[in-house]
Amino acid sequence: MTTATAHQPTSDKPKAVPGRSVIFKIKRCDGPGKPFRWESFKVPTEPGSNVISCLKWIAANPTTTDGKQTTPVVWDSGCLEEVCGACTMVINGRVRQSCSCLIDDYAPREGDTVTLEPMSKFPVIRDLWVDRERMFNALERVKGWVPIDGTYNLGAGPQESPEHQQMRYALSECMTCGCCLEACPQFLKEEDPKNWDTAFIGAQAISQARYFNEHETGARLKGDRMDVLTGPGGVSDCGNAQNCVKVCPKHIPLTESIGAVGRSATVHAIKKFFLGH
Amino acid sequence: MSEQRVIVVGGGLAGLAASVRIAEAGLPVDLFSMVPVKRSHSVCAQGGINACNEVARQQGYSEYEHFDETIYGGDFLADQGPVLEMANWAPKIIDLLDRMGVPFNRTHEGFRDLRLFGGSLFKRTHFAGATTGQQLLYALDEQTRRYTAEGKVTQYTFWEFLYPIVENERCVGIVAQDMRTMQIRAFRGAAVVMATGGNGLIFGKSTNSVICTGGAASRCYQAGAKYGNPEMIQVHPTAIPGADKCRLMSESARGEGGRVWVPKNVGDTRRPTDIPENERYYILEERYPKYKNLVPRDIATREIFDVCVNEGMGIDGSNQVYLDLTHRDPDYLTEKLGGILDIYEKFVGENPRFTPMRIFPAVHYSMGGLWTTYTPGDYNPDSPLPAHKSGNPIPIDSNPGHGLTIGAPNNMMTSITGLYAFGEVNFAYHGATRLGANALLSCIFDGLCNGQSVVNYVRNEAPTVDTINQSVYDNAVKSEQDKHDAILATSREPSEASPEYNPYQIGIEMGDIMNAQSTVVKTGAGLTKCLDKLAELRERYKKVRLADGAMWTNQSLSYTRSVGDMLILAEAIAKAGLLREESRGSHYRTDFPDRDDDKFWKTSVATYNTSTQLSDIEFVEVKKGLVQSRPRTYGKTDDAKDTAKTPEPATAS
Numbered sequence: 001m002t003t004a005t006a007h008q009p010t011s012d013k014p015k016a017v018p019g020r021s022v023i024f025k026i027k028r029c030d031g032p033g034k035p036f037r038w039e040s041f042k043v044p045t046e047p048g049s050n051v052i053s054c055l056k057w058i059a060a061n062p063t064t065t066d067g068k069q070t071t072p073v074v075w076d077s078g079c080l081e082e083v084c085g086a087c088t089m090v091i092n093g094r095v096r097q098s099c100s101c102l103i104d105d106y107a108p109r110e111g112d113t114v115t116l117e118p119m120s121k122f123p124v125i126r127d128l129w130v131d132r133e134r135m136f137n138a139l140e141r142v143k144g145w146v147p148i149d150g151t152y153n154l155g156a157g158p159q160e161s162p163e164h165q166q167m168r169y170a171l172s173e174c175m176t177c178g179c180c181l182e183a184c185p186q187f188l189k190e191e192d193p194k195n196w197d198t199a200f201i202g203a204q205a206i207s208q209a210r211y212f213n214e215h216e217t218g219a220r221l222k223g224d225r226m227d228v229l230t231g232p233g234g235v236s237d238c239g240n241a242q243n244c245v246k247v248c249p250k251h252i253p254l255t256e257s258i259g260a261v262g263r264s265a266t267v268h269a270i271k272k273f274f275l276g277h
Numbered sequence: 278m279s280e281q282r283v284i285v286v287g288g289g290l291a292g293l294a295a296s297v298r299i300a301e302a303g304l305p306v307d308l309f310s311m312v313p314v315k316r317s318h319s320v321c322a323q324g325g326i327n328a329c330n331e332v333a334r335q336q337g338y339s340e341y342e343h344f345d346e347t348i349y350g351g352d353f354l355a356d357q358g359p360v361l362e363m364a365n366w367a368p369k370i371i372d373l374l375d376r377m378g379v380p381f382n383r384t385h386e387g388f389r390d391l392r393l394f395g396g397s398l399f400k401r402t403h404f405a406g407a408t409t410g411q412q413l414l415y416a417l418d419e420q421t422r423r424y425t426a427e428g429k430v431t432q433y434t435f436w437e438f439l440y441p442i443v444e445n446e447r448c449v450g451i452v453a454q455d456m457r458t459m460q461i462r463a464f465r466g467a468a469v470v471m472a473t474g475g476n477g478l479i480f481g482k483s484t485n486s487v488i489c490t491g492g493a494a495s496r497c498y499q500a501g502a503k504y505g506n507p508e509m510i511q512v513h514p515t516a517i518p519g520a521d522k523c524r525l526m527s528e529s530a531r532g533e534g535g536r537v538w539v540p541k542n543v544g545d546t547r548r549p550t551d552i553p554e555n556e557r558y559y560i561l562e563e564r565y566p567k568y569k570n571l572v573p574r575d576i577a578t579r580e581i582f583d584v585c586v587n588e589g590m591g592i593d594g595s596n597q598v599y600l601d602l603t604h605r606d607p608d609y610l611t612e613k614l615g616g617i618l619d620i621y622e623k624f625v626g627e628n629p630r631f632t633p634m635r636i637f638p639a640v641h642y643s644m645g646g647l648w649t650t651y652t653p654g655d656y657n658p659d660s661p662l663p664a665h666k667s668g669n670p671i672p673i674d675s676n677p678g679h680g681l682t683i684g685a686p687n688n689m690m691t692s693i694t695g696l697y698a699f700g701e702v703n704f705a706y707h708g709a710t711r712l713g714a715n716a717l718l719s720c721i722f723d724g725l726c727n728g729q730s731v732v733n734y735v736r737n738e739a740p741t742v743d744t745i746n747q748s749v750y751d752n753a754v755k756s757e758q759d760k761h762d763a764i765l766a767t768s769r770e771p772s773e774a775s776p777e778y779n780p781y782q783i784g785i786e787m788g789d790i791m792n793a794q795s796t797v798v799k800t801g802a803g804l805t806k807c808l809d810k811l812a813e814l815r816e817r818y819k820k821v822r823l824a825d826g827a828m829w830t831n832q833s834l835s836y837t838r839s840v841g842d843m844l845i846l847a848e849a850i851a852k853a854g855l856l857r858e859e860s861r862g863s864h865y866r867t868d869f870p871d872r873d874d875d876k877f878w879k880t881s882v883a884t885y886n887t888s889t890q891l892s893d894i895e896f897v898e899v900k901k902g903l904v905q906s907r908p909r910t911y912g913k914t915d916d917a918k919d920t921a922k923t924p925e926p927a928t929a930s
Contacts, residue, residue: 030827030829031829031830046520047520048518048519048520048624048625048626049520050519050520050521050624052520052521052522053519053520053521056521056781059781059824059833060776060779060781060782060785062824062825069824071824071825071826071827071833072824072825072832072833074830074832077487078312078316078317078318078320078486078487078488079316079318079320079321079486080486080487080519080521080522080524081321081522081524081620081624082623083320083321083408083411084312084315084316084317084320084321084486085315085316086312086316099521099624100623100624102624102626104626105626125457125830126457126827126829126830129830132313133434136313136315136422139419139422140422140425140426143423143426144419144422145419145420145422145423146376146377146378146416146419147423148373148376148377148420150301151297151298151301151373151725153369153372153373154372154376155372155376156372156375156376156389157372157375157376157377157378159383159386159387159388160380160383160387161383161387162382162383162384162385162387162390164383165380165381165382165383168380169380169382169405169406169412172380172405172412172415173406173408173411175315175316175320175411176313176315176316212378215378217376217378218378
């Protein structure tokens with residue numbers, strides 16, 4: 001469990017006006033290759049409103065502030081508890097999960113505006129829903145699994161110190177949301193899967209590779225993982241902007257992971273040079 | 278001729294465990310999910326997973342006692358063989374997850390740490406921080422990815438299951454729709470495993486994910502699969518009501534001194550911290566002076582519900598009460614409850630160390646589900662045994678095969694041959710209510726143990742689906758395409774401003790009536806009212822109007838279709854609740870407050886009647902047990918000592 005929360009003590013927040021309406025300005029797109037357009041909706045709030053509840057209200061009342069009938073906004077969501085990663089979008093210019101985005105914080109006064117945009121580093125499917133297949137592909141590329149012998153009963157796994165478990169647990173909370181990639185200047189939108197093998201892979205997969213390398217059995221595939229991460233688009237493409245760690249909603253030590261994998265990469269390269277494999 | 282394939286629908290713990298097991302056995306798997314499987318609802322489970330372990334064993338615990346606890350917790354409604362088998366497998370499942378790399382919390386020496394959980398006096402719950410479900414799901418996601426990379430599993434992500442294809446009384450494939458392109462097509466499969474989870478969205482706001490509509494289960498039900506114990510729905514007493522959903526607040530908040538109260542004066546608008554002590558009604562302390570705030574889950578749920586719904590004393594007239602920790606030292610609270618208090622702060626925007634939390638019970642889990650069958654194992658005592666006492670010799674060891682015949686093709690098969698139901702979507706393990714930290718176990722157990730049954734069915738009994746006439750599949754697609762097109766066409770009808778036919782509005786009204794009449798406290802009159810309302814909603818649904826006519830990524834269409842399916846399942850839930858004239862586990866009828874074993878030690882089995890389009894309910898005897906029925910006294914009498922001794926520990930869910 002991550003403990004830090006961004007919330008200030010209650011008393012420091014601007015007091016939200018009860019019963020107010022706020023404006024949702026939403027960047028919309030009907031599908032791949034279709035133009036973007038902006039639509040605004042006036043949404044009544046209730047105590048505890050978040051972006052999800054407002055999008056649900058719009059779905060039931062799809063009329064813009066111009067009085068135009070439109071379609072419900074399409075967006076991706078799942079658990080609404082900030083553990084599945086689905087509902088990530090760009091809100092007032094910053095990438096985050098929309099379920100934990102409270103309207104009282106973002107638009108405390110009557111008529112305040114909340115701007116919603118799809119993430120820009122992934123192809124838009126429709127409206128706010130983007131295709132993050134590339135992130136799952138990256139997990140496959142770095143062999144993001146522990147190579148066990150099968151599901152038969154072969155006893156327990158390796159013992160582990162609580163300190164090491166805590167370190168791995170911090171990495172294991174990655175929910176593949178893509179915030180780190182959206183904020184990264186080196187990670188660029190790449191629609192053609194053919195280019196995924198050479199474009200910068202980004203903090204998410206690098207940190208996950210570290211996670212599996214840190215498991216006793218998982219480390220058996222470390223060489224394969226390092227082959228990928230020392231190749232084109234690997235760890236050396238990181239520009240050290242450190243945006244990733246600032247936007248990670250789970251406070252995963254991403255820059256630490258990049259540093260650790262970078263050091264392993266050096267060792268890996270030297271070994272390869274001398275041993276030829 | 279290409280090889281026989283298996284279809285798995287749903288990529289939560291049950292679906293992934295099944296996929297891994299079946300692929301490992303050498304059969305190719307087609308895995309369908311509405312979300313990338315890593316985002317399945319299993320991520321939401323927090324507390325842990327139960328299994329006997331060496332420490333507990335040396336103190337007198339056993340797999341057998343875990344089995345006994347589960348049967349007792351479920352108020353004897355579950356068939357007992359499968360539960361015995363599940364408890365016996367549990368330690369081995371933990372070992373396997375451990376080998377897969379799940380970061381289970383560790384003791385100083387490096388062994389897996391354990392925590393106390395409701396329903397047991399022994400520490401038998403394994404956990405990974407406060408996100409055990411997420412960690413287990415990720416481990417199985419990783420193994421599935423490995424088989425996907427090897428070409429043994431093919432993942433169909435963002436595909437929605439529409440209907441099973443049944444030919445000659447055997448399931449031979451499914452119709453599914455790509456949620457992006459809206460393409461509808463058929464897939465051949467020698468067997469189909471449904472692992473589609475619960476149905477919380479029928480009750481409006483629940484603790485479930487947005488995908489947990491029960492739509493897939495309802496479609497199987499409409500296709501002829503029977504549905505078991507639909508009325509058995511678990512309501513968690515302390516959830517955080519949100520504008521979009523309800524989020525769990527662990528019972529450890531009460532364990533650490535949390536007091537439940539409402540203002541004595543209805544309509545008191547003062548801030549809670551401004552209301553003096555003598556103007557507060559401490560609900561549980563006044564009604565249960567002995568156990569106070571530590572009454573068990575079902576009691577707490579009922580009393581909070583009663584104060585708000587029946588007495589109208591909820592905060593500001595809403596369905597909310599205070600759960601107050603502000604009398605405790607903030608540093609102590611951070612040490613003991615930091616994680617869960619942060620969740621509250623994140624989603625409510627108030628610091629519970631200084632402002633009382635606002636909570637209300639919320640629908641959490643469906644014990645009922647698709648009715649399934651099994652072949653019993655080799656353990657069959659002459660007569661059911663009395664309650665097991667810790668430390669006594671166990672009547673049967675924990676080797677596989679005592680509760681279920683491992684690999685029997687009918688294990689967890691629905692009433693449609695070749696159609697299986699694994700995990701929360703079946704009705705098999707939790708009886709009338711579920712013990713905390715048994716859900717993750719039942720899901721993984723189904724996949725691993727009964728995945729072998731699927732393999733054996735395909736190898737030995739299933740028809741060769743490649744030779745089935747293509748028209749069977751074409752007709753199934755056409756039927757679904759017609760239904761789809763009919764819904765889509767409503768978007769082009771002249772606009773009728775009335776919200777009466779808005780699918781979202783119908784969904785909200787269904788949730789409201791189901792929540793009010795078919796959850797915590799039920800009565801014959803209330804359930805009749807609920808059924809009447811559902812009938813009205815079904816009529817309105819016939820004229821439902823879609824607001825989006827897009828042929829691409831039309832979420833409104835998908836939702837609208839599922840509303841129709843939810844209405845059908847809702848009727849089964851309410852009707853079975855009406856006919857079960859007793860109180861058992863989570864099912865509490867004020868007009869029939871006692872358990873009635875003579876009449877209702879029976880599974881309610883719902884069958885969809887295609888001519889009336891309503892449920893036919895029959896009550897079927899629960900199979901002769903391995904342990905005797907005994908009164909489930911948790912909180913119902915003063916001897917609920919074992920529960921009172923074990924308030925839920927930190928981050929229990």
